[in-house]
Amino acid sequence: MSLPMRSPAPVAPVEHAPLPAPAPIAGPFAQLAAAFRKDLLLSWRSRAQAMAVVVFGATALLLLSFAVGPDAASLRRFAGGFLWVALLFSSTLALAESFRAESEQKAMEGLLLLPANPVSLYYGKALANWLQLLLVGVGLLPILIVLYDPDLTRLPALAGILALGSAALSAPGTLYAGMASQVRAQQVLLPLLLFPLVVPVLLAAVKASSLLLLGDPMGQAGSWALLLAAFNGIYWPLCGLLFSKVIEE
Amino acid sequence: MAFDALPQPSVKAPKVAAGLIAAAVVLLGVGSYIGLFVAPPEHFMGEVQRIMYVHVPTAWNAMLALTFAFVSALFVAFKQDWKWDARLEAWLEIGVVLSFLLCMQGSIWAKPTWGVWWDWDPRLTTTAVLCFAFVGILALRRFVEDPVKRATWSAVATIVAYVDVPIVYFSVKWWNSLHQTQSTPQTVSSAMVTPLRINAFGILFLMIGLAILRSQLARRKLASEMAAPLPETANVGGVA
Numbered sequence: 001m002s003l004p005m006r007s008p009a010p011v012a013p014v015e016h017a018p019l020p021a022p023a024p025i026a027g028p029f030a031q032l033a034a035a036f037r038k039d040l041l042l043s044w045r046s047r048a049q050a051m052a053v054v055v056f057g058a059t060a061l062l063l064l065s066f067a068v069g070p071d072a073a074s075l076r077r078f079a080g081g082f083l084w085v086a087l088l089f090s091s092t093l094a095l096a097e098s099f100r101a102e103s104e105q106k107a108m109e110g111l112l113l114l115p116a117n118p119v120s121l122y123y124g125k126a127l128a129n130w131l132q133l134l135l136v137g138v139g140l141l142p143i144l145i146v147l148y149d150p151d152l153t154r155l156p157a158l159a160g161i162l163a164l165g166s167a168a169l170s171a172p173g174t175l176y177a178g179m180a181s182q183v184r185a186q187q188v189l190l191p192l193l194l195f196p197l198v199v200p201v202l203l204a205a206v207k208a209s210s211l212l213l214l215g216d217p218m219g220q221a222g223s224w225a226l227l228l229a230a231f232n233g234i235y236w237p238l239c240g241l242l243f244s245k246v247i248e249e
Numbered sequence: 250m251a252f253d254a255l256p257q258p259s260v261k262a263p264k265v266a267a268g269l270i271a272a273a274v275v276l277l278g279v280g281s282y283i284g285l286f287v288a289p290p291e292h293f294m295g296e297v298q299r300i301m302y303v304h305v306p307t308a309w310n311a312m313l314a315l316t317f318a319f320v321s322a323l324f325v326a327f328k329q330d331w332k333w334d335a336r337l338e339a340w341l342e343i344g345v346v347l348s349f350l351l352c353m354q355g356s357i358w359a360k361p362t363w364g365v366w367w368d369w370d371p372r373l374t375t376t377a378v379l380c381f382a383f384v385g386i387l388a389l390r391r392f393v394e395d396p397v398k399r400a401t402w403s404a405v406a407t408i409v410a411y412v413d414v415p416i417v418y419f420s421v422k423w424w425n426s427l428h429q430t431q432s433t434p435q436t437v438s439s440a441m442v443t444p445l446r447i448n449a450f451g452i453l454f455l456m457i458g459l460a461i462l463r464s465q466l467a468r469r470k471l472a473s474e475m476a477a478p479l480p481e482t483a484n485v486g487g488v489a
Contacts, residue, residue: 189392
């Protein structure tokens with residue numbers, strides 16, 4: 001559309017065509033899907049940043065192996081624990097990043113003015129964070145295998161634990177990242193709030209992963225997976241309910 | 250409606266608090282005297298067991314304080330009332346102090362009894378995790394300058410952290426366990442129950458008195474924060 005630079009002569013006021021009726025506001029699930037897609041698209045466009053998160057996790061895995069020393073048996077024994085510590089540290093970077101655009105460009109206010117439903121925004125973002133954390137976890141697996149040489153016979157079950165555990169990090173993590181992104185000391189605040197909260201996640205995920213990597217003669221990994229599922233069952237609805245209080249004035 | 254009327258500091262509250270604290274001092278004095286000098290030493294643990302007379306009342310009251318913080322948080326989140334924000338701040342701080350004391354007393358008792366300062370027992374670990382979680386919320390309150398955001402966010406974080414308590418407890422319980430099995434008044438000699446109960450009420454009165462004073466202080470701070478700013482272009486000393 002181009003506007004004329006100057007009108008040639010005074011003319012009669014133009015009859016404006018009536019404005020088209022506003023598009024119907026999409027339902028909550030369409031909004032959720034849009035928010036999910038937007039977050040993944042933003043992450044894809046800044047994939048160097050996402051890659052840096054994986055590299056950070058890999059560095060953590062490498063450094064943690066120095067804490068044990070070159071003894072192969074001990075390394076194998078601690079592999080499950082170190083995987084989750086590395087993923088937890090990486091998650092604070094990924095979660096903080098997911099709100100950077102929203103706080104820098106005040107995009108969250110724009111989204112709320114659309115008006116977008118805060119509950120849909122939360123679930124879109126939390127699901128996108130879940131997927132990204134899961135990808136970070138999967139990305140760390142080859143490094144774990146090379147450095148710690150664990151038993152790989154139960155890899156599919158381990159992927160299931162990774163999915164449950166990263167979901168449990170994402171639900172409260174997205175809520176707290178939303179808070180922390182609006183505060184000056186966000187790098188300190190997010191881990192300070194998130195780490196004590198996810199102690200049960202860390203415990204259950206480490207136990208289950210270690211059992212899967214070392215052998216599970218008593219079949220205990222399932223009950224730890226159940227604990228992770230219960231944590232998810234509590235925190236996904238609760239954080240969705242509370243998120244609107246965090247982002248609305 | 251969101252956070253309309255600022256609550257005025259009450260004139261009566263400090264007097265009530267002073268009365269409660271005085272009663273607490275008397276109760277704690279009597280309870281500690283009975284606990285230290287009158288009650289018999291425990292058969293297996295000996296004199297070390299006497300720490301129970303402060304440890305168990307601290308545990309009860311720490312949980313109670315954090316439960317009060319959770320209730321205040323619910324009121325802040327869903328009623329949006331400044332009064333409850335002041336109470337939330339008071340109960341959070343008291344809960345953190347009591348759970349920290351609880352960990353310290355537990356360590357002092359554990360060293361001669363179990364031979365270690367720390368053990369990964371469910372109650373001990375849950376208390377430590379709680380202490381860290383609520384210290385994080387106090388930090389959040391320091392970092393957020395906007396009073397409305399500070400009130401709402403710390404309420405949200407308190408609700409989220411409090412819901413975690415049973416999950417932490419059961420996860421650690423399955424993970425590892427070695428604590429004293431819980432005693433009940435039926436399994437404990439009455440000479441031991443009396444000082445325990447007196448001290449429990451002593452700490453209860455003390456903490457309610459302190460909570461009243463702390464929430465009055467929070468009200469005053471809030472009033473000064475929310476006061477209209479002074480006009481910027483004041484003519485001082487007649488200089489234009």
